[in-house]
Amino acid sequence: MENNVLVKLLSHSKTTKTAIGIRKYNDGDDLYVGYIVDYTDSIIVLQHISKYGLEDGLIVEKIENIESFETEDEYLKTYNYFYNNPSILKKQTIKKIELSKEDNWQYEMFKSKFDKGKIVTVELNNSGIDTHGFIVDFDEIYLNFKPITNLGVDEGEIIFKLSDISGVSVDRLESRKREALYHSKKNV
Numbered sequence: 698m699e700n701n702v703l704v705k706l707l708s709h710s711k712t713t714k715t716a717i718g719i720r721k722y723n724d725g726d727d728l729y730v731g732y733i734v735d736y737t738d739s740i741i742v743l744q745h746i747s748k749y750g751l752e753d754g755l756i757v758e759k760i761e762n763i764e765s766f767e768t769e770d771e772y773l774k775t776y777n778y779f780y781n782n783p784s785i786l787k788k789q790t791i792k793k794i795e796l797s798k799e800d801n802w803q804y805e806m807f808k809s810k811f812d813k814g815k816i817v818t819v820e821l822n823n824s825g826i827d828t829h830g831f832i833v834d835f836d837e838i839y840l841n842f843k844p845i846t847n848l849g850v851d852e853g854e855i856i857f858k859l860s861d862i863s864g865v866s867v868d869r870l871e872s873r874k875r876e877a878l879y880h881s882k883k884n885v
Contacts, residue, residue: 715768
């Protein structure tokens with residue numbers, strides 16, 4: 698393999714264990730993230746890394762099957778961040794939530810301060826779509842919520858009707874990831 702742009706990228710990833718992303722032809726939106734373990738003129742071995750920074754197996758792929766190689770974007774930087782700082786993701790600490798038999802169970806639960814200041818996940822109207830963020834304030838009708846993106850970015854505030862909240866979770870791994878990224882951005 699000649700000393701070209703791709704060789705430089707593969708060599709750098711292998712030497713520094715810097716995460717890159719690969720997209721294969723006809724594989725939809727899938728992005729495989731990891732660092733190069735080895736490569737030849739025609740094949741790469743990628744140490745796959747999960748979005749939580751955990752090693753997730755080796756991927757062997759022919760270079761001709763790869764549509765693009767991605768580097769240095771914010772998304773890939775989060776993989777590197779968690780891979781290089783494995784203790785950043787805290788363990789689950791909330792083990793119990795008091796349940797209410799009231800019709801306005803959401804209000805009763807928020808009153809109990811079950812979240813302990815952590816990011817919670819809210820599902821609206823059984824949509825299957827989760828919004829992660831911090832509880833800012835609430836009353837018997839509304840929840841003032843601060844959504845946090847998967848890259849830890851504060852998206853301002855939004856107000857939901859409590860009656861639209863069909864599900865709530867706290868201390869999930871995805872929420873802990875977002876919280877770690879959020880706090881890392883605030884401390885920069």
